Amino acid sequence: MWTLAWWWMLFALPAPWLVRRLLAPRPLDNDAALTVPAASQFADLAGGAGVSPRRQWRHGLMWMIWVAALLGAARPQFVGEPVALPVSGRDLLLAVDLSGSMEEQDFQLQGQWVDRLTATKSVAEDFIANRVGDRLGLILFGRNAYLQTPLTFDRTTIQTLLDESVIGLAGKETAIGDAIGLGIRTLDDAGVEEGRRVLVILTDGANTAGSVDPLKAAELAAQRGVVVYTIGIGADALTVRSLFGLRQINPSADLDEQTLSSIAELTGGRYFRARDTEELAEIYDLLDELEPAETDEEGFRPVRELFHWPLGLAVAIAALAAALSAVAAHPLVWRGRSRTGAGHG
16 A cells, blocks of 8 residues: 655645745845846736736746655655564574584485484474574584574575584584583573573584583573573494494494483473484474474565655656746747757758
8 A cells, every 4th residue: 555654744735835925025136137138027027917827837836846845755655465474582593513423324314324414414404494483593513612603584594504514623522511601692692581592402422522511501501591402313223344244333322311311401401312314303393393483473564665756756847947947037048049050950
């Protein structure tokens, strides 16, 4: 629909008429000299009855300019149809382990054995895509923890930066406590007091580096209202070849499930165990149920400003009025130019 944002500007419409009626006319300058000896010039100055046609069209143009300028000042707008935006008020950080143990190829993806990080990237794609209405952030940690992406609604960027991450980028060891501490600081810096704040930690080992104890960090997270979900990944059994034939090993022997479970319990979250890609996908689906993405919808109407159209019209009319005034003020000059042009023809 069409609307005027500052409709009250139209109250100024009768201002020129009021000025003309209330203020005394400006006296003519007695010292002025006649510049053009044309009788038609005296018509505008005469005080006789009636108004000359020239003054009529001049007044008409001036009124058109005034009306167009006021319409521009009133800010005409075209307001479009309502557009609904899902908003949850939830800030969710995804912390992914890039330590050396993530190189273990104990996950199958489309019939091929892949390392743990590759499986994580593949399964996390749908999880990230479904977080409509959430602000997402990405933390990558190994020996050190780094904020790869601050909280944003741009899910495509989150997925792209996760896909570009490589094992060992943050060091070969695992600093779970530092990752939790960085997550708390990131959520605090976001400046959002209301809403649910969630940190999802995905790791395959134990805390072997960093300056912050994981349980102390979890206690701080609980005080700050941060819910931490922990996911331990890695198969329980894997058949490998050796000099003595085939044998089974436990590639997840270093996984500290007790600490990960305690972290989740202290913050009101849950600990999950992912032994293959199917379990990992089920965990992400369960997280979607525990932390639903869309809760409310806030709508907005797209607004397109149109003030430039009446302002452009006012400028065009003013230019036309100036051109006509120039022709009327120097009729002999324009007639002379016309005759000169005709003579050359």
